[in-house]
Ligand SMILES: [Zn+2]
């Protein structure tokens with residue numbers, strides 16, 4: 001299975017528009033972060049997790065010729081705002097399968113009503129096939145996917161486990177029951193927003209404490225704010241086997 005980090009930044013991305021913060025002005029390529037998303041590929045299948053405002057550019061940059069579907073973690077704009085840009089894939093394959101919690105599907109239907117229109121639909125607008133997920137495991141072809149219910153502040157959202165790989169973004173807390181589903185991981189991707197605490201996101205210390213508890217073989221941090229610091233500096237202080245993800249990083253599991 002191949003994972004490509006399409007974006008590793010928090011909601012505003014890095015650089016932030018108009019920011020004079022040194023991290024936003026950094027010339028290190030790894031300090032340029034689009035909004036968070038990954039590509040998951042195995043056999044001949046390709047799925048995207050989330051579809052944020054940078055989706056179009058991310059698909060062009062990674063040269064993604066086809067997708068088999070989109071999994072949504074939650075409905076915040078940095079995870080869904082690129083939804084209209086799935087059109088080239090719809091022209092190619094017809095309805096694009098989308099997987100999300102019922103609440104997220106409802107929100108998408110409200111925000112992108114024209115996509116879900118059944119009568120007099122505007123020609124050329126995207127078409128999707130909705131799958132409601134969240135309770136149990138579900139199948140994508142030959143692969144079992146386990147949704148992981150995590151809390152993003154007060155909002156219950158989803159992470160996903162694919163075999164020995166798990167992707168958890170926008171996390172603040174995880175119940176003991178869900179932690180059980182995160183045992184024996186080869187690779188964990190988890191969000192770590194910044195150094196200072198935040199109401200709805202893990203900061204670096206909280207993420208490291210959770211990693212220590214879950215004990216995956218390797219961890220990559222994502223959903224990173226410029227307030228976490230320079231990529232090169234932060235990596236130096238991380239424990240063994242914990243790394244910062246960066247845009248366009250590819251890992252094989
Ligand atoms: Zn987010």
Ligand SMILES: [Zn+2]
Pocket residue numbers: 074076152170
């Ligand atoms: Zn969020």
